[in-house]
Amino acid sequence: MKRTRAYKGLNALVLLVLTSLVMPALAQTAEEKGLQIAQERKSRDEGWGDSQAEASMILRTADRQEIERKMRLLSLEMENDGDKGLTIFDQPADVKGTAFLNYSHAIEPDEQWMYLPALKRVKRIASRSKSGPFMGSEFAFEDLSSFEVEKYQYRYLRDEKLSGMDTFVVEQTPAYEHSGYTKLLVWIDKQHYRAHKIEFYDRKDSLLKTLTMHDYQQYLDKYWRPMKLSMVNHQTGKSTDLITHALSFRTGLTEDDFSQASLKRAR
Amino acid sequence: MRKTILAMGILASFASAAEIQTYLKTALEQRFYFQDAAYAQQENSDISLFVEPEIYYSFNEGADSVNFKPFFRYDSRDDERTHADIRELNWLHVGDEWELKAGISKVFWGQTESQHLVDVINQTDFVEAIDGEEKLGQPMVQLSLQKDWGTVSLFALPYFRERTFAGLDGRFRGPLRIDTDNPIYESQDEQQNLDWALRYMHYFGDVEIGLSYFDGTNREPGFVPDMDGTEPVLRPYYGQMQQTGLDMLAVVGATLYKLEAIHRETDREEFYALTAGFEYTSIGVLNSVYDIGWLMEYQYDERDEQATSLGQNDLMVGSRIVFNDIDGTEVLIAFIQDLDNSSSRSGYIEASSRINNNWKWRVDGWFFSSDQPTEPTYLLRRDDYVQLSLEYYF
Numbered sequence: 001m002k003r004t005r006a007y008k009g010l011n012a013l014v015l016l017v018l019t020s021l022v023m024p025a026l027a028q029t030a031e032e033k034g035l036q037i038a039q040e041r042k043s044r045d046e047g048w049g050d051s052q053a054e055a056s057m058i059l060r061t062a063d064r065q066e067i068e069r070k071m072r073l074l075s076l077e078m079e080n081d082g083d084k085g086l087t088i089f090d091q092p093a094d095v096k097g098t099a100f101l102n103y104s105h106a107i108e109p110d111e112q113w114m115y116l117p118a119l120k121r122v123k124r125i126a127s128r129s130k131s132g133p134f135m136g137s138e139f140a141f142e143d144l145s146s147f148e149v150e151k152y153q154y155r156y157l158r159d160e161k162l163s164g165m166d167t168f169v170v171e172q173t174p175a176y177e178h179s180g181y182t183k184l185l186v187w188i189d190k191q192h193y194r195a196h197k198i199e200f201y202d203r204k205d206s207l208l209k210t211l212t213m214h215d216y217q218q219y220l221d222k223y224w225r226p227m228k229l230s231m232v233n234h235q236t237g238k239s240t241d242l243i244t245h246a247l248s249f250r251t252g253l254t255e256d257d258f259s260q261a262s263l264k265r266a267r
Numbered sequence: 268m269r270k271t272i273l274a275m276g277i278l279a280s281f282a283s284a285a286e287i288q289t290y291l292k293t294a295l296e297q298r299f300y301f302q303d304a305a306y307a308q309q310e311n312s313d314i315s316l317f318v319e320p321e322i323y324y325s326f327n328e329g330a331d332s333v334n335f336k337p338f339f340r341y342d343s344r345d346d347e348r349t350h351a352d353i354r355e356l357n358w359l360h361v362g363d364e365w366e367l368k369a370g371i372s373k374v375f376w377g378q379t380e381s382q383h384l385v386d387v388i389n390q391t392d393f394v395e396a397i398d399g400e401e402k403l404g405q406p407m408v409q410l411s412l413q414k415d416w417g418t419v420s421l422f423a424l425p426y427f428r429e430r431t432f433a434g435l436d437g438r439f440r441g442p443l444r445i446d447t448d449n450p451i452y453e454s455q456d457e458q459q460n461l462d463w464a465l466r467y468m469h470y471f472g473d474v475e476i477g478l479s480y481f482d483g484t485n486r487e488p489g490f491v492p493d494m495d496g497t498e499p500v501l502r503p504y505y506g507q508m509q510q511t512g513l514d515m516l517a518v519v520g521a522t523l524y525k526l527e528a529i530h531r532e533t534d535r536e537e538f539y540a541l542t543a544g545f546e547y548t549s550i551g552v553l554n555s556v557y558d559i560g561w562l563m564e565y566q567y568d569e570r571d572e573q574a575t576s577l578g579q580n581d582l583m584v585g586s587r588i589v590f591n592d593i594d595g596t597e598v599l600i601a602f603i604q605d606l607d608n609s610s611s612r613s614g615y616i617e618a619s620s621r622i623n624n625n626w627k628w629r630v631d632g633w634f635f636s637s638d639q640p641t642e643p644t645y646l647l648r649r650d651d652y653v654q655l656s657l658e659y660y661f
Contacts, residue, residue, distance in 0.1 A: 059593050067593050067624070092624045093660035095595070096290060111472070111518075118292075119400070121375040124475065124516055126523050132550040132558060133591045180551070256364070260470065261413045265361065267288060267323060267332075 034154030034170045041193040042149050048223045050076045050253035054246040057137050062237030067092075069135055075146075076253055082106055083146040084258040088266050089135075099266040101258060104145040107175050112141075115263045122260050131180025138209060138231040138240040140180055143200075151175055152184070159190075162197060166190045181208070192216075194224050202235075209233050219249050290321040291661040294629075300438065301634075302649040308435045315342040319354070332359050336404075340395070345437030347447070348394040354404045366411050371404040374422070376466060376479055378516045378525040379542040381564040381583040381603065385479060385512035385527045388464060390428040390486050397439050397633065397647070398615070403428045417469030424462035427484045429503065438650045443492070446500040451491055452484070453506040453534060460484050460507075473519070479512040485533060508533045522547045525564070538569040542578070560587035562601070571607070580606045596620040611637040611644045629656040 028036070057069040070091035076084040082104030089095045097117040104110045112125040130142035152172035160169050172184040182205050187197040194216060202208040213226035229242040256262065298313040317340040325332040336355035342348035357370030377385040388405055395401035405428060411420040432445040454460035462483020469476055488503035510531045517524045528541040544564030552559050562585040566578025585601030598618040605611035613636065619629040634651040637644040 061593065065593075092595075092621060094292075094621065094627050094658070096660065109518075109520075119375055120373045124378075124518060124523060126518055126521050126546070126548050133556055136591055136593050136595060256413070259413065260468075261366070261411065261418055265332075265359065265366070267325070 030156045031154060033156035034172075035149075037156060037168050037170055037188060037193070038149050038152070038154050038172075041188060041195070042147060044193050045147070045223060046077075048077055048220065049250045050074070051247060051249045052251050052253070053244050053248075056243045056245065057135065057139075058241040058243065059137055060239045060241075069137075074253060074257065076255065076258055077146075082110070082148055084255070085145075086258055086263065086266060097267065099263050101260070101263045102141075102145070103258075106148040106150040109178070110141065110145065113260060113263055115266065120264070122263055130176065130178065137242075138233045138238055139229075139242065142174075142176070142179060142181075143211065143231070147195075157185070160187065162187050162189075165196065167196065192224055194226075207234055217247075219247065223249065286325050288323040289661075290323075291319070292321075292658065293318045294656045294658040296654055296656045298652050298654045300649075301651045301653075304438070305649040306435070306440075306442065309438055310344050310436070313342065313344045313438070315340060315348070317341075321355070330361050333357070334359070342394075342437075345394070345434050347432065347434035348437055350394065350431060352392065352403055354402075356404070364413050366413070368407070368409040368411075371406050372409070373402055373404065374407075374409070376477060376512070376514065377527050378475070378477075378514045379527045379544065379564055380525075380546070380562055380585075381544070381601070382542055382566055382578055383527070384529045384540055384542055385477070385514045387479075387481050387486055387510060387512075388422065388424070390430055392431050393439075394431040394433055394437070403431070417467055420466045420468075422462075422464040422466075424464065424483060425459070427458045427460060427462070427505070429458075429505070430486070430488055432503075438652070439647060441501070441646050443499055443501045444495075445490070446493065446495055446502045449493075449495070450488070450503040450505060453504075454484060473517060475516045477512075477514040479510075479514075481508070481510045481512070483507065485531075489535070506533045506535065521549065536570065540566075540568040540570075542566050544583070556591040558589040558591060560589070561585075562587065578603070582606060590620075592620075594621040605637075605642065605644070608637070608639050608642060611639060611642045613644055613647075625660055627658040627660065629658060630654070631656070 053073045055071055055073055059067045059069065068091065072088045072090065074086040078084060085102045085104070087100040089098045099115040101113040102110055110127045110130060112127040114123050114125055116123060127141070130145070131140050133139070134141055134144055152174055155171040157169045157171055160167050167187045167189050170186050170188060172186055174181055180202065181200050182203055183201045185199040186195050188195055196213050198211040199207055200209040209231055211229060211231045213229055215227040216224045217227055218224050225244065225247060227244045230239065232239045294317055296315045300311045304311065317338065319336065319338045321334065321336040323332060323334045334355050334357055337351070338354045339351045340349060353371050355372055357368055357372045359366060359368045374388040375386055376388070377383050383399065389402035390405065391399045392401040392403045405424060406426040408423045409420055411418055429447060429450055432447055433440045435444055460483060464479065464481040466477065466479040485506050485508040488505050490501040491504050493500055493502045508531055510529055512527070512529045515526045523546045525545065526541065526543045528539065530539050542564055544562065546560055546562045548558055548560040550558045562583070564583045566581045566583065568579035571579055581603055583601055583603045585599060588598045590596035598616070600616050602614040603612060614634050616632045619627060621627050630653065632653040635644050635647040637648050639645055
């Protein structure tokens with residue numbers, strides 16, 4: 001009995017010593033470190049309020065045929081939820097005046113409406129699958145929605161140099177059951193916690209697309225936004241660039257600007 | 268809200284033209300009819316052209332705007348189809364949680380696809396399309412309140428628009444000419460009868476509900492046989508009606524459930540009618556980028572065979588295929604079966620795709636079948652057609 005207790009005590013001591021020795025490496029699991037990076041990335045991007053942007057999408061087919069789409073995007077930051085967005089299409093001419101309203105959510109399906117100006121009709125879209133393509137581009141709806149920590153489970157993989165930058169490489173597994181992806185590999189720079197490259201893996205776990213972010217600009221002395229997003233689909237050879245021509249923050253938008261009524265009068 | 272309006276002003280200034288936006292839609296359409304015409308004056312093909320420009324001007328930092336959208340169609344066969352209309356000419360003022368619109372405008376109410384029972388503000392421009400989707404401009408004053416508990420809109424409609432009908436040279440008609448120059452009104456004020464309507468709409472997450480009430484001239488005419496000289500004709504009869512409508516939509520996973528129900532009372536009858544169904548969309552079918560939507564809607568009208576609408580106990584089944592390509596290619600195929608009368612059915616196909624940023628092609632086809640002279644479809648039994656359109660947008 002006594003011996004057993006002594007043995008237990010010794011055991012505990014050994015464990016303590018061992019633990020303290022190995023502590024620096026075991027302090028965080030890869031999952032905890034991945035989550036911490038994601039939380040830091042999110043916290044550095046909080047408080048931007050609202051924004052308005054003018055953008056183009058350049059769609060390229062495998063044989064380099066090229067076509068441009070023009071749109072304006074209004075965004076509203078929501079606390080503890082995905083952002084709200086209103087997109088007004090200016091080109092191609094047949095969809096000019098068409099507008100798209102999106103309430104994005106982390107693990108619930110988004111809520112989406114389309115306004116068809118010829119019919120004066122607002123149509124609800126069943127948006128369970130966020131994996132559908134946006135306007136015939138290589139971007140899926142889920143690729144364009146706001147980054148929320150709850151959207152993924154995280155695993156830190158390694159440090160890596162990317163174009164001379166020190167980055168973390170983090171594996172993200174979507175929490176949303178109808179996501180089009182099994183995992184994302186994300187390269188995040190250590191200085192500003194901005195994503196520079198994302199690899200998307202499809203349901204068969206093979207590399208589907210790669211997104212790269214270019215020409216980061218800082219707004220309100222805090223918020224970094226890439227002026228160009230390039231998405232390449234490795235399986236089809238098609239690609240899409242999303243280019244921001246003009247962007248302004250804190251323009252005074254409120255939730256009233258993201259209602260069905262405002263969708264109807266969006267121009 | 269002041270800030271909001273300012274924001275819209277900033278947004279507008281992003282657009283290439285600061286406060287004026289222009290739009291143009293025009294198309295050349297060629298129709299081919301498959302069967303020999305039912306009546307001697309009709310032809311087996313038809314070429315037609317329409318132009319629909321639009322100009323939008325906003326001022327007062329976006330709080331006020333004016334919109335003008337005229338429409339003109341030329342038809343090579345039917346003088347009644349050659350027609351012009353002002354689709355929109357209105358002024359809109361947006362206030363804090365309210366908006367006021369005055370002038371000629373268009374309003375859409377409802378949720379279903381196969382027919383629009385609840386939607387009664389605008390008259391159908393029936394020579395444009397037999398599916399009733401094209402509407403004439405309606406003079407109105409509309410006041411809307413947008414509150415947390417929903418949107419309430421009040422409409423005053425001071426002038427009535429008569430439905431358009433094909434002439435003797437046109438397709439989609441009965442044996443007798445419809446004498447659109449001599450309509451009969453129940454109201455002594457005729458076209459000047461002041462109609463009014465009220466609508467409430469709200470969104471509760473995955474459920475949307477609309478309630479509406481309309482009191483005024485029925486957009487759907489009855490017909491009174493008469494003589495125009497020696498020619499027997501049908502004169503449109505526009506009675507008064509009170510209609511209460513309900514429309515609902517529920518999102519359950521990838522399925523939208525839709526319902527429209529009305530109760531209509533006129534001096535001649537009182538009845539219920541409904542359309543109910545669903546639309547299920549599967550995205551990325553068989554690992555492709557295609558989306559396929561499945562639609563099914565049931566149409567019921569208490570009046571049975573007296574119903575003036577096509578759907579009194581009918582089932583519509585359809586499929587929408589979205590190619591998700593650069594050209595925005597889409598195909599919709601639908602089939603409508605009369606459940607009371609197995610010989611009465613109709614179907615249509617709509618397909619379209621972009622040629623480039625400004626040009627688009629479209630193919631529309633309809634077929635009708637009925638051997639029962641009492642069925643509305645019977646009148647159209649020889650009007651099966653395919654239409655090829657070349658559209659230009661700017």
